[in-house]
Amino acid sequence: MTEVIKRNGSRNSEEFSTEKLCNSVSAACLAARTPEGEARQVADAVSAFVKEWSKDRHGVTSDDIRRIAHQGLSIFSPEAAYEYKNHKLVL
Amino acid sequence: MARKPQFDYDLIVIGSGAAGSPAATIATQNGKKVAIVEKDIFGGESPNWGDIPVKSLLHATHLYSEAKDGARFGIRSSTIGYNFMSLKAWKDLAIKRTGAGNNRRYYEKQGISTYASTAHFLSPHEIAINRRHLTAANFLIAAGSYWETPDIVGLKNIPFYTPRDILDITRPPKSLLILGGDSAAVEYAQLFAAFGTKVYIVERAGRLLPNEDSEAGETLSYILKRKKGVEILTETRILSVEKNGTLKKIIYLRGGQEKSLKVDEILVTTGRTPSVDIGLENASVRYTPKGVEVNEFLQTSTKHIFAAGDVLGAKKQTQTALIESRIAANNIFNKQKVAPDYNSVPNITFTNPGVASVGLSEDDCLKRDLDINTAIAPLNIIARSNTSDFRDGFVKIIADRHGVILGATVVAPHAGEIIHELALAVKYGMTAGELAVTPHAFLSWSEAVRVAASRLS
Numbered sequence: 001m002t003e004v005i006k007r008n009g010s011r012n013s014e015e016f017s018t019e020k021l022c023n024s025v026s027a028a029c030l031a032a033r034t035p036e037g038e039a040r041q042v043a044d045a046v047s048a049f050v051k052e053w054s055k056d057r058h059g060v061t062s063d064d065i066r067r068i069a070h071q072g073l074s075i076f077s078p079e080a081a082y083e084y085k086n087h088k089l090v091l
Numbered sequence: 092m093a094r095k096p097q098f099d100y101d102l103i104v105i106g107s108g109a110a111g112s113p114a115a116t117i118a119t120q121n122g123k124k125v126a127i128v129e130k131d132i133f134g135g136e137s138p139n140w141g142d143i144p145v146k147s148l149l150h151a152t153h154l155y156s157e158a159k160d161g162a163r164f165g166i167r168s169s170t171i172g173y174n175f176m177s178l179k180a181w182k183d184l185a186i187k188r189t190g191a192g193n194n195r196r197y198y199e200k201q202g203i204s205t206y207a208s209t210a211h212f213l214s215p216h217e218i219a220i221n222r223r224h225l226t227a228a229n230f231l232i233a234a235g236s237y238w239e240t241p242d243i244v245g246l247k248n249i250p251f252y253t254p255r256d257i258l259d260i261t262r263p264p265k266s267l268l269i270l271g272g273d274s275a276a277v278e279y280a281q282l283f284a285a286f287g288t289k290v291y292i293v294e295r296a297g298r299l300l301p302n303e304d305s306e307a308g309e310t311l312s313y314i315l316k317r318k319k320g321v322e323i324l325t326e327t328r329i330l331s332v333e334k335n336g337t338l339k340k341i342i343y344l345r346g347g348q349e350k351s352l353k354v355d356e357i358l359v360t361t362g363r364t365p366s367v368d369i370g371l372e373n374a375s376v377r378y379t380p381k382g383v384e385v386n387e388f389l390q391t392s393t394k395h396i397f398a399a400g401d402v403l404g405a406k407k408q409t410q411t412a413l414i415e416s417r418i419a420a421n422n423i424f425n426k427q428k429v430a431p432d433y434n435s436v437p438n439i440t441f442t443n444p445g446v447a448s449v450g451l452s453e454d455d456c457l458k459r460d461l462d463i464n465t466a467i468a469p470l471n472i473i474a475r476s477n478t479s480d481f482r483d484g485f486v487k488i489i490a491d492r493h494g495v496i497l498g499a500t501v502v503a504p505h506a507g508e509i510i511h512e513l514a515l516a517v518k519y520g521m522t523a524g525e526l527a528v529t530p531h532a533f534l535s536w537s538e539a540v541r542v543a544a545s546r547l548s
Contacts, residue, residue, distance in 0.1 A: 003222065005213050056130070057211045059219025061373050064211075 002054040005061045016054060018047045021069060028084035029077055042080065046072040096228075098216060100126045102423060103227040105210045105218070105369065107198065108135020109412035110400025111233030112191065114420035119202050121424065126204040126227070128220055129195075133205070135235060137409045138192035140255050145278060146441050147185035148258070151178055152285040153443045163480065173286070175262050182258065210234075212370035215393050219370075229395045229423045232376075232383060233416065234366040236401035241270065241362045244331035249339055251332075251357040254279070263288045264355040268341055270329065271360035272299040274440040277311055279358060281442045284319035291322045291354065293343060298325055300440065304452045304487060304500040306467065311446060311502065314483055332357065365402045387430040389419045397423055411436050435518035437510045444484045445506030450498030450517040453489060462492045466523075466546035470503055473538040479504065486539040488513070490547050494522040499543075503536050512540055524548035 002016040022043040029039035049072035054060055066084075073081035101123035104111040111127060112135070119125045132139045151173075161168045186192040195205050208220035217226045238253040240246055252260075254275055263286035269276045272294025284290045292299065292315075298308035299315075315321040327345040334340075338353040365382040377384045377392040382404025389397045399415035401407055414431050422428045440446040456463045471482035484503040490496050499513035516526055526544035531537045 003219070005219075056209050057219070058208065058222045059213060059224065060211055060370065061213055063372065064370060067372065 002057055003059045004065060005059060013059075016051075016060075016065070018051060021050060021065065022047050025069060025073060025080070025084065028073065028087065029080040031083040031087070032077065032079040034077060034080060039080075042073070042076045045076050049075075096216070098226040098228045100124045100204070100225065100227040102126075102229045102231065103128060103210075103218065103225060104231045104233055106135065106233035106235055106366075106400070106402070107133050107205075108233060108235050108400065109137050109409045110235065110402070110416045111135070111231060112198075113413055113416040114231050114233070114399070114423070115198065115203050116201055117417060117420040118424065123424065124204075125202075126206060126225065127198055128206045128208060128210040128218070128225075130207075130209040132193045133195045133198065133207075134189070134191040134193060138186055138189040140258065142409050143186050143189055143192065144182045144258055145254075145275075145282070147182050148178060149278060149282055149441050149443075151181060152282055156285050156443070175286070179258070210369055212372075212374040212376075215374045215396070230374075230397070231416075231419050231423065232369070232371075232391070232396065232398040232402055233400045233412075234369055234402045236363040236365045238359065239362045239364045241359060243329050245333045246357075246359075249332055249334050249357075251339075251359055253359050257358050260356075265289065266354040267291070267356050267358055268293060268339075268352070268354040269358045269360060272296060272301060272308075272323075272325065273360065274300065274438070274446075276358075276360045277315065277440060277442055277446075279360065280315060280321050281319060284315070284321050289320070289322075289354075291324060291352065293324045293327050293329055293341075295328055296325065299323060300446060302452070303438070303440075303446060303448050304454070306485060306487060307446050307448070307500050307502050310444075310483060310485065311440075311442060314444070363401065365404050367402065388422045388428040389415060389431070390422065390428075395423075408436070408438055432518070435514045437507075437514050439507040439510065441507065444481070444502055444504050446500070446502050447506040447510035448498065448500040449510055449514040450496070451489060452498055452500070456489060456497060461497070463489050463497065464492065464494075464547055465489050466543045468539045468543035468546065470536070470539055472542065473536070475534050475536050475538065478534060484539075486543040488523060488526075488540075488543045488547055490523045494524055494548060495520050496523055496526065496544075499540075501540075503539065505536055509537050509540060512537060522548065 003013045004016050005013045025046045026039045026043040029042050050068050053068050070085050102118045102125045104115045104127045107127045107129040115125050115127050158171050159168050191197050198205050206220050210218045213219050266289040267283050268291045280290045299312050300308040312323050327343050330342045332341050340353050342351045367378045371378050375393050383398040385398050397419045399419045400412040418429050418431050437449040467485050467487045470476045470484040476482045487500045489498045496516045501509045523544040527548045531541040
């Protein structure tokens with residue numbers, strides 16, 4: 001199991017959750033006007049991509065998860081990757 | 092007053108290979124608290140599947156080949172053979188005798204804490220390993236490199252070997268295609284050709300050993316083709332590979348024509364990628380896919396983190412990694428920092444004859460627009476070529492217009508020994524004239540060095 005260190009420096013950590021990642025990736029896909037079914041598929045693919053990357057790592061940061069998720073999204077949906085990376089700017 | 096931060100270790104070394112071990116040993120001998128983190132086999136590539144096993148097998152195959160060709164010296168060699176499993180046992184003995192191969196206790200006996208885990212930076216002073224977090228005042232990134240599957244259609248769908256696992260085979264293949272034409276490729280080519288394997292080398296560049304002087308690649312190609320029956324396909328690009336029954340069918344492009352050939356096994360020696368995916372962003376260490384960025388003192392963009400070895404990019408020989416590791420250890424703990432001198436580090440290919448070079452090649456000089464003179468002494472003009480009955484080889488020396496030696500290439504038996512005299516010359520800016528007047532023993536191969544130097548002086 002991979003431990004995720006949160007970015008706010010408070011040293012809270014949690015186990016890596018594919019559900020949280022799927023939700024955020026799915027939201028980025030929907031923001032890029034991807035149909036809902038396809039958004040879910042892309043989210044599952046990205047989640048598997050990140051899980052594969054993290055399987056041998058015992059601790060990663062939330063920034064790492066975002067970075068690798070962005071790498072995965074760039075492969076499966078470049079438009080959603082842009083939304084995912086720049087969502088704070090967009091909002 | 093702010094408290095000095097407390098760390099678990101003075102130094103954590105990520106990687107236990109040639110770039111990590113010396114630094115860890117030096118630091119611990121100087122009273123520092125040191126840990127090594129290794130995700131793979133302790134000792135790294137060199138003792139486990141690199142230099143030690145390959146060169147020990149090459150030694151045995153050179154003996155075998157020389158003995159088989161001994162009839163011209165009056166040696167009866169018709170019944171000479173080999174036992175592949177015995178050869179592998181010899182190789183395993185050589186690995187075991189290094190002490191470092193696959194031996195975690197080797198480090199623990201020196202007082203170095205060891206962790207068998209991947210390391211991942213969480214912050215500039217903290218890494219995560221095995222569900223623990225370790226902190227250190229300093230880090231040395233010696234994570235090495237790994238083989239990435241080249242982007243060739245179909246290659247991912249068929250089994251192929253890399254230098255990591257080719258020596259695990261139980262018997263030599265009937266035919267072998269080697270992708271790549273560098274030092275490792277020609278060493279494996281000679282190794283397997285000695286066992287009777289039909290070897291093909293495929294290289295995109297115009298010659299073997301593209302990073303050496305052109306004469307070295309041409310001479311070695313001639314020897315491999317003529318004496319070992321190796322087929323060398325330079326200026327060749329592989330288009331696709333696929334399974335064809337028990338064989339592998341390779342389609343390649345050469346001279347504008349598509350051709351194919353079938354082999355039993357494929358060995359990929361190209362495509363080394365630095366292992367930079369260790370959370371360097373969290374430590375603010377700058378890097379690219381080509382490697383970690385360091386200054387001349389091997390210091391990264393985070394001043395307490397250093398890096399050495401293959402992780403800096405470009406496949407390096409073990410001696411370079413060793414030098415960098417020792418220098419990194421000095422630079423981490425001493426105010427007086429030292430920069431590695433790469434110019435006088437020899438590169439050696441352990442074929443027979445060997446190929447060795449030091450300093451600048453002729454291509455390097457041309458790129459820098461240097462005004463140079465070169466001289467080549469073929470081996471067949473020195474007495475040793477007669478008594479050893481070996482004539483294919485040379486010593487080439489490159490000097491500037493004042494005669495200062497800038498670089499040299501040797502293709503000869505024991506090239507790896509001969510080159511060190513020239514490395515000394517390059518390091519201390521000796522002239523060809525100084526080398527020419529230095530006595531060289533009669534009937535030594537090094538007489539060719541004196542002859543080449545005298546042609547320049």
